[in-house]
Amino acid sequence: MAAAAALTLTGTLLSACGSDGKPVVNWYINPDGQATLGALAKKCSTDDYDIKIQLLPASATDQRTQLARRLAAKDSSTDLMSLDPVFVAEFANAGWLEPFEGADADALVDDDVLAGAAETVKWDDKIFAAPQWANTQVLWYRKSLAEAAGLDMTQPVTWDQVIDAASSQGGTVGVQANRYEGYVVWINSLIQGAGGNILDPDTVEEGRDAKVTIDSDAGKAAAAVIEKLADSKAAQPDLTTSNEGTSLGAMYPADGPGEFMTSWTFVYKNYVDLLGKPGGPADEAALKDLGFARYPETVQGEESKPPIGGIDIGVGAYSKNVGWAKEAAKCVTTPEAQAELAVNEGLMPSRASVYDEKALSEAYPTELLKLWRDSIDSGGPRPKSAFYSQISSAVQSRWHSPTQVDPDSTPEKSAKFLRDVLSGKALL
Amino acid sequence: MSLTKAPPQTSSPRRDAKPEQSDRMVAENRLGRRLVAPALLLMLLVTAFPMLRALYLSLFQYSLTAPDDREFIGLSNYLTALSDPLFWKTTLNTVFIMIVTVGVELVIGFAFAMVMHRVIFARGLIRTSILIPYGIITVVSGFAWQFAFSNNNGFVNSWLPFVDETFNWFDGYSSSIAAIMISEIWKTTPFMSLLLLAGLAQVSEDMIEAAKVDGATWLQRLTKVILPNMRAAIMVAVLFRALDAYRIFDNIFVMTAGAYNTESISFLTYRQVIEQFQLGIGSALSVLLFLSVLVVAFVIVKLFRVDLAAARQES
Numbered sequence: 001m002a003a004a005a006a007l008t009l010t011g012t013l014l015s016a017c018g019s020d021g022k023p024v025v026n027w028y029i030n031p032d033g034q035a036t037l038g039a040l041a042k043k044c045s046t047d048d049y050d051i052k053i054q055l056l057p058a059s060a061t062d063q064r065t066q067l068a069r070r071l072a073a074k075d076s077s078t079d080l081m082s083l084d085p086v087f088v089a090e091f092a093n094a095g096w097l098e099p100f101e102g103a104d105a106d107a108l109v110d111d112d113v114l115a116g117a118a119e120t121v122k123w124d125d126k127i128f129a130a131p132q133w134a135n136t137q138v139l140w141y142r143k144s145l146a147e148a149a150g151l152d153m154t155q156p157v158t159w160d161q162v163i164d165a166a167s168s169q170g171g172t173v174g175v176q177a178n179r180y181e182g183y184v185v186w187i188n189s190l191i192q193g194a195g196g197n198i199l200d201p202d203t204v205e206e207g208r209d210a211k212v213t214i215d216s217d218a219g220k221a222a223a224a225v226i227e228k229l230a231d232s233k234a235a236q237p238d239l240t241t242s243n244e245g246t247s248l249g250a251m252y253p254a255d256g257p258g259e260f261m262t263s264w265t266f267v268y269k270n271y272v273d274l275l276g277k278p279g280g281p282a283d284e285a286a287l288k289d290l291g292f293a294r295y296p297e298t299v300q301g302e303e304s305k306p307p308i309g310g311i312d313i314g315v316g317a318y319s320k321n322v323g324w325a326k327e328a329a330k331c332v333t334t335p336e337a338q339a340e341l342a343v344n345e346g347l348m349p350s351r352a353s354v355y356d357e358k359a360l361s362e363a364y365p366t367e368l369l370k371l372w373r374d375s376i377d378s379g380g381p382r383p384k385s386a387f388y389s390q391i392s393s394a395v396q397s398r399w400h401s402p403t404q405v406d407p408d409s410t411p412e413k414s415a416k417f418l419r420d421v422l423s424g425k426a427l428l
Numbered sequence: 429m430s431l432t433k434a435p436p437q438t439s440s441p442r443r444d445a446k447p448e449q450s451d452r453m454v455a456e457n458r459l460g461r462r463l464v465a466p467a468l469l470l471m472l473l474v475t476a477f478p479m480l481r482a483l484y485l486s487l488f489q490y491s492l493t494a495p496d497d498r499e500f501i502g503l504s505n506y507l508t509a510l511s512d513p514l515f516w517k518t519t520l521n522t523v524f525i526m527i528v529t530v531g532v533e534l535v536i537g538f539a540f541a542m543v544m545h546r547v548i549f550a551r552g553l554i555r556t557s558i559l560i561p562y563g564i565i566t567v568v569s570g571f572a573w574q575f576a577f578s579n580n581n582g583f584v585n586s587w588l589p590f591v592d593e594t595f596n597w598f599d600g601y602s603s604s605i606a607a608i609m610i611s612e613i614w615k616t617t618p619f620m621s622l623l624l625l626a627g628l629a630q631v632s633e634d635m636i637e638a639a640k641v642d643g644a645t646w647l648q649r650l651t652k653v654i655l656p657n658m659r660a661a662i663m664v665a666v667l668f669r670a671l672d673a674y675r676i677f678d679n680i681f682v683m684t685a686g687a688y689n690t691e692s693i694s695f696l697t698y699r700q701v702i703e704q705f706q707l708g709i710g711s712a713l714s715v716l717l718f719l720s721v722l723v724v725a726f727v728i729v730k731l732f733r734v735d736l737a738a739a740r741q742e743s
Contacts, residue, residue: 065703069702093494094492095495207497386491386494387491390706393703424505424508426514427514427515428699
């Protein structure tokens with residue numbers, strides 16, 4: 001018995017050590033920006049410990065499932081993890097994340113951190129993760145298309161205007177409307193852009209008791225935009241299964257004027273890399289024709305709420321190296337680390353000051369950096385709830401397919417279903 | 429001497445009617461029980477414990493991400509599940525997949541079994557070729573068929589003259605479910621044919637020869653001699669495959685991820701527990717799944733027993 005216990009103990013200790021016997025801090029990352037994250041892990045390793053990268057699956061759902069399975073089993077080797085912002089509330093509420101307190105918390109979320117990104121790491125008045133990089137969506141478009149349609153892009157534009165402009169010129173509007181998380185991102189931003197929310201922000205953290213507010217004028221306005229796009233000539237042929245990748249090709253088609261498209265920050269680097277290649281701009285002039293503007297308004301005159309994404313770094317509550325893991329979390333989220341991620345990988349900083357770095361202004365147009373920073377600062381988060389996954393699936397279930405969305409019935413139906421799901425009275 | 433001879437009436441009807449065991453036999457039995465005990469305990473731990481735990485958890489409203497909100501709600505989860513149209517939709521879908529796949533596999537599997545039974549040349553090669561799909565992991569075969577049915581790089585559309593090149597199999601219920609079932613049938617027909625081959629081997633060649641001498645046609649020999657004599661083997665094959673098909677998960681997970689109502693009851697349970705972390709309702713669903721598997725097994729056994737009895741009366 002004693003021998004077995006000793007063997008188990010030795011095994012556990014060995015598994016927490018590297019090949020040279022130095023303790024290891026495991027960092028579970030998603031596949032974005034692996035090269036820079038690998039370099040960061042090396043740079044942030046110290047004489048006391050090595051940071052070892054462990055790769056998570058590509059899809060956000062699978063990342064969440066894998067981390068949750070480890071943490072639910074109280075895995076002591078999950079020290080550091082890259083988290084999609086929407087998972088922070090779930091994981092923190094489950095007691096799986098070690099909170100940052102005192103000076104640590106103040107240093108990680110100070111005034112320099114953009115509001116949209118700072119909001120994602122807070123739960124129950126505590127800081128549960130360190131914002132590493134932030135993501136947001138803007139409206140990408142072909143300047144020639146907007147000009148031909150007579151749309152003044154120096155002023156905020158509405159979804160209606162964008163759809164009409166694209167329709168009138170034989171162009172299209174690219175969105176994410178497959179039955180997946182990306183569709184909820186769109187719906188949430190449309191509703192917030194009309195001054196509403198899927199769940200009442202004052203009660204959203206109450207979990208099952210949160211007040212459902214999707215059946216509102218804002219919900220109807222959002223449904224009206226989806227209905228209008230689905231019924232218009234501007235809808236792309238694969239609207240019902242569209243994702244971030246499918247609409248990229250419609251910007252520089254072989255024939256046609258291109259598109260307006262709402263998508264994340266990676267789009268710019270994507271087209272720069274595709275210069276002269278199939279699916280990308282044919283030449284520099286075509287690349288210069290790529291315009292960007294603030295996320296469209298749902299209601300004219302009401303400021304839009306661009307989606308917020310990115311990655312926050314959490315520390316596992318069952319880690320045997322909590323102290324080192326917190327130290328590592330601080331190291332991989334420094335302004336220098338954020339600048340490297342932005343320049344090398346196109347993953348935008350969560351700190352305002354980093355946008356002024358010379359390396360960034362050399363890599364991206366100044367006005368684009370300003371647009372991203374403003375969007376992250378004034379963007380709207382998805383519902384912060386310990387039941388986020390259920391909320392997201394319930395919304396997808398009643399709002400998909402976009403061709404069947406009806407402002408008069410969809411918000412109402414989805415509100416009832418969401419209430420039933422949250423109270424455990426309906427299956428998903 | 430008959431082995432079924434009744435015990436002498438003079439003795440008591442209690443257990444002590446058994447012949448006395450020698451000390452050595454008693455000791456051996458005791459040793460046997462002791463030797464088996466650890467394995468029995470281990471089996472109880474790995475099978476009974478999860479089942480009892482699921483039963484216990486199903487009485488709670490319990491989400492893994494909100495452990496403090498755990499609340500005892502009795503049988504409410506069962507009522508919720510049984511009164512939800514989604515539960516019945518997925519159950520019906522599962523039964524539909526089970527009936528179609530097992531039906532098709534029975535026919536094709538029997539044909540394969542006949543080939544394997546009668547083949548004279550290259551026997552090993554032919555038997556191995558037929559059995560290959562069963563050696564492939566279901567997830568792998570699911571991916572293989574997903575690629576095959578893809579309208580971008582798959583070959584199915586170009587092989588079927590009545591299907592358009594651009595037809596998307598995974599864009600609607602009928603075509604998606606057809607693709608899932610084809611994958612399932614391809615993967616497990618060899619298993620069916622293996623079981624039926626064992627049944628075929630048990631049919632006496634003398635009887636078939638006798639039927640031949642009596643002038644029975646091939647069809648008559650098949651329906652009057654071969655099939656009735658391998659009824660038990662058919663029952664085992666259908667029972668095993670039906671229970672297997674009722675638990676269908678991998679192919680759906682890989683090929684459609686449950687889109688267009690192609691979900692099975694296993695998939696619904698998976699989603700509640702693994703994706704949504706809803707341990708309460710998920711456990712209730714897994715208990716219902718377990719009970720429905722028992723019902724399926726009972727119905728199939730009952731069905732075949734009736735047939736066997738009827739067959740006996742006819743003869």
